[in-house]
Structure formats: C-alpha cells, structure tokens
Amino acid sequence: MSPDELRSRLEFYRDLGIKEIYRRQQPVAPMPEIELPSLIPAGDTLDVICSDIGDCTRCRLHKGRNKIVFGVGNPEAKLVFVGEGPGADEDAQGIPFVGRAGQLLTQMIENTSAKEGIPLKRADVYICNVVKCRPPENRTPEPDEMEICGQFLFRQLSAIKPKAICALGSTAAKALLGGKDGVTRLRGKWHKWRDIPLMVTYHPSYLLRPYNQNAKREAWEDLKMVLHFVYD
Ligand code: URA
Ligand code: SF4
Numbered sequence: 001m002s003p004d005e006l007r008s009r010l011e012f013y014r015d016l017g018i019k020e021i022y023r024r025q026q027p028v029a030p031m032p033e034i035e036l037p038s039l040i041p042a043g044d045t046l047d048v049i050c051s052d053i054g055d056c057t058r059c060r061l062h063k064g065r066n067k068i069v070f071g072v073g074n075p076e077a078k079l080v081f082v083g084e085g086p087g088a089d090e091d092a093q094g095i096p097f098v099g100r101a102g103q104l105l106t107q108m109i110e111n112t113s114a115k116e117g118i119p120l121k122r123a124d125v126y127i128c129n130v131v132k133c134r135p136p137e138n139r140t141p142e143p144d145e146m147e148i149c150g151q152f153l154f155r156q157l158s159a160i161k162p163k164a165i166c167a168l169g170s171t172a173a174k175a176l177l178g179g180k181d182g183v184t185r186l187r188g189k190w191h192k193w194r195d196i197p198l199m200v201t202y203h204p205s206y207l208l209r210p211y212n213q214n215a216k217r218e219a220w221e222d223l224k225m226v227l228h229f230v231y232d
Contacts, residue, residue, distance in 0.1 A: 016151050046075050049155045053132065059148040061085075061133035061141070067094035071128030071156060078163040079230045081105065082153065083129045084171040084203065085141050091134035096127050101204040105168070108204065112223050118231045126160055128153065130175040146175050157193065163230045165196055166223070169203030187222055199226045 001009070041048065050070050056062055069086040072095050081097075089099035097105045106122045113120035131141045131149040141149075153175065157165065167173045170182045176193045177186070177200075186200040201222035202215050 016154070044155055044159050046071070046156060046159055049152055049159060053152055056132070059131075059133075059145045061131055061135055061145055061149070064136045065133035066091050068132045069094055069096050069129060069134075070132055071126060072096055073122070073126035074124055075126065075160060077124065077126035077160055079166065079226065080126045080128070080157060080160055080162045080164075081109075081166045081168060082172040082176065083127070083168045085129050085131040085138075086134040087138055088134070090129075096129055097204075100208060104204040104208060108219070108223055112220060113227050113231075116224060116227055118227050120227070120231065126156075126162070128156055130172055140171060146171070150175050157196070162196060164226055165193055165198040166226050167198060167200045169206065172203075173200045187218065188225075197229065 053068060053070065056068060065086075067086075069090045073080075083097060083101075083105075086096065087099050087101070089102070090096055096102070105127070109120065109122050109125060130153055131145055132152065133149075135141055135145070165176065167176050170186075173181070173183065173186050176198060177191055183200055183202055183206075187202065189199075191198045191200065199222055202212075202219045206212060207216050207219055
C-alpha cells in the first residue's frame, strides 16, 4: 500500500468514527505492513446502511424524533442533494424535503432542468440530510451530532457514488468539506468530497425568506452549473 493509499484509508476510518487502529505484531518482518480490518462491508448498500441505523439512539436527537429520515430517490443517482436535517413535516412522514423548503427544492430541480432542456425529475436524484432525526425546534445540529450521524451520510455517498454532490446550506457544507466558511464564500465553485465534485448553494429555507432575491438568482446559477456538469 502506498503512503497516499494508506493515508486515504486512515482518513476513511476516521470519518467512520474509528479512533484507533492497531498494528499487528510482526516480530521478524523488516517492513511491517499495517493491517486494517475491513470495517465497511465490501458492497455496502443503502439497504445495509439503513438497517445498520436501525432504531438508532447513537446521539441525543433520537429523543425528539418521530421517524428517522434516511433518504429518498434513485440509489444509482448521478446527483445527490444533502440538506441539514428533518423538519416537522419530514419527521412526520419519514421522507426528506417534503415541507415548504422541500417543495421549493423539488421545483428548483424540475423547473431548472426543464428550462435547460434536461429531462430530470426529483425521483431521479437522491436526497438526504446530514442528521437523520429532527433537531428540537429545528435548531442547527451540534458538531457531535453531525459527527455521529455523518458516518451514515458518508456511507450513503460512498454507496451511491454520484457524479456530483450538491450541499444545501452551511451545515451540509461543513459536514462534507470541514472548515468554517459559510455558503456565501463557498457557493458558485466546485469543491470535492473525497473524489466527488461538490457544489455548495443556499438552503431552500433561506431562499424562502422574501428579502433574498439575489440569493435566489445565485442558487439558480449554481444549480444550472451542477445540472449541466452531471447530465450533459
Ligand atoms: N430542511 C432540511 O435541511 N432537510 C429537510 O429534509 C427538510 C428541510
Ligand atoms: Fe442516530 Fe443520526 Fe438519529 Fe442521531 S440523528 S439518533 S445518529 S440516526
């Protein structure tokens, strides 16, 4: 294993929340190889990830939830949208982006692609969130909640292997890119999650506020860039 491969393996395990990796004792080997257990089942699938989540109580957000909101859409989607966490409607139905913000997201996907001559429906993409349970009063997820639940998001993205990811808002951007920059700094250009091109744009909830006309236009531009990159 090359140093680069080793580093990316180790980062992968760290992202999964595995803090310690032990080296096997090899008394006579002059160049000890680090043995890494295969902790992600080869052929991890959305079904396996969903059943691993089970009736999850790994973080405090489980206390206030009605339904776990795993994700929806095409498991072989070329494009994945990542939001922050379920709101009241999503928590009631168990499906992401079905409330007001969700209706706007659906329109953004379907109207922008129609206008650009790309035949694309909401059901063709995959949609999920950083945390799978609704935070109380719709507060922003805490860093520890994002880290604990983030392992499932990372596994979803690794299983789907989309051609691009669109992070909606700064919580999703933070979860996928790290760092402290907000949407205004990150949006409109390409970043990467692992090897996958990632675009950051405004969260649809933000666009619903009446004074954000400029942001709306910018979100449309971001989305056009993503759609042409993925589907042209
Ligand atoms: N906002 C989000 O971030 N995700 C949803 O699923 C709904 C609203
Ligand atoms: Fe589990 Fe994620 Fe829900 Fe926390 S938010 S309880 S980690 S599914």
